[in-house]
Amino acid sequence: MNLVLYNLFPDRLNLYGDRGNVVALQKRCEWRGIQLTIVDIKSTNDMNLSSVDIICIGGGSDREQGLITKELLKIKKEFQLGVEDGISCLAICGGYQLLGSFYVTSEGTKHMGMEICDFHSIAREDRQVGNILIDTKEFGRVVGFENHSGRTYHPYQPLGKVIKGYGNNGEDGTEGLIYHNVIGTYLHGPILPKNPAITDHIIAAAIERKYGKKELIALDDALEYETKQQAEKICLTLQRG
Template sequence: MSRETSIGSARFLALGGEPLNVNGDAGNAVVLAQRARWAGFAAELIPVALGEDLPKGRPDAVVIGTFGDPAAAEVIERLRQWAQALTDWHEDGCFIIAAGAGLDALGEAVTVAGHEVEGLGILSGRATALEQRVTDDLVIDSERFGRLVGFENHGRAYRRATGERALGAVVHGTGSADGTEGVLNDRLIATTMHGPLLAKNPGVADHVLASVLGDGYTATNEHARRADAIAADARRVILARLKLDQPENATTGRR
């Protein structure tokens, strides 16, 4: 879709480069950009490596992925250099999507190898160690989005501060180890799930896109319908393996 014929344009940032993409989390930015293009918008996908300067001008959304434990302290320190800019953008309308350790980094503090490291402070909770590492499917029921399906692989959990709203209740898996997981705020979705969760749960992607692109955004185009039918299959396969139901229209976005 060329800029001339598009009905608007959008910019999506994938933060952190390769260390924050080992589980394909930057794929969430790909999903946002593709769905925007499929809906007739011009979309720009901008990867920003750790240590680089952020581009000028507020993007429509930023994606912060998960990262490995050994490099965690260094990664969080580098992310912190962007904390002020991210906070300003967020207040000015930029959507933040964080996955896995990316959620941990958004809080006040993160426990790394037994020591507390200062987080970005965009959220007010703290990420502390779990008794043991968890690697499993993660299924949650969200009031806003219905049943969401993903994967978790973490040795820490984000403990929400008072007043922060969970993304959903855990149906299968561990999440924050208190029966809930993630954070859903105005223009912020953060989850223990890693990987391209917006592809598998397109209702969440459509919520982000409708929020940043406005009413002009729809997911009724042929590409999105095809992708969403495949995503429904992918969720069905996982839920069937876990002997869970797939509630109808659980993750349908704006149609």
């Protein structure tokens, strides 16, 4: 089996080790004998969404996010069609915000989003920073690190409920978003190495879309889950924020 992954603008959207998400996907495919071709996208001119299976969008500063938005709006309709067709997508922080209708910076600058989903994000002066732990239906407990001034509000299925930390906005107790095969989240860290169930979900969804439903070969995740458990303990023992 062969899959193609687009890593969007890794030179601009790679805060807090988000490249590690691509590495996690690569290794868990490799260990199963699945060939994953990774393409670093630096211009939308290099994108062919009809041939991609997984898209990763990392986090970036407000400035970088504004520049990337202009690029992504060039392929907005194609991106929307791809999501509706079931492309797997992991969008982190600024990448998550880009899935919505618009994002307003703390200075009041409004950046239009790709309108994959009908939601918006608004930044405030204070940042929501720290280790975060959430409870999810699909993946059990999920751990990560958040550092964002944006507050996101949406009516869609969240990735999970906040146990410790802030999440989407620090108000409604939710974190992230799930829409078709898209996962949007504020969790850096990066999120995938410590949460292999999410990694496998992304791979499995991409394989099902391309080849039909197939069971993934089980891996020995003892080290990953030990790391995750330690991260959970640290998160629960620290003060919020």
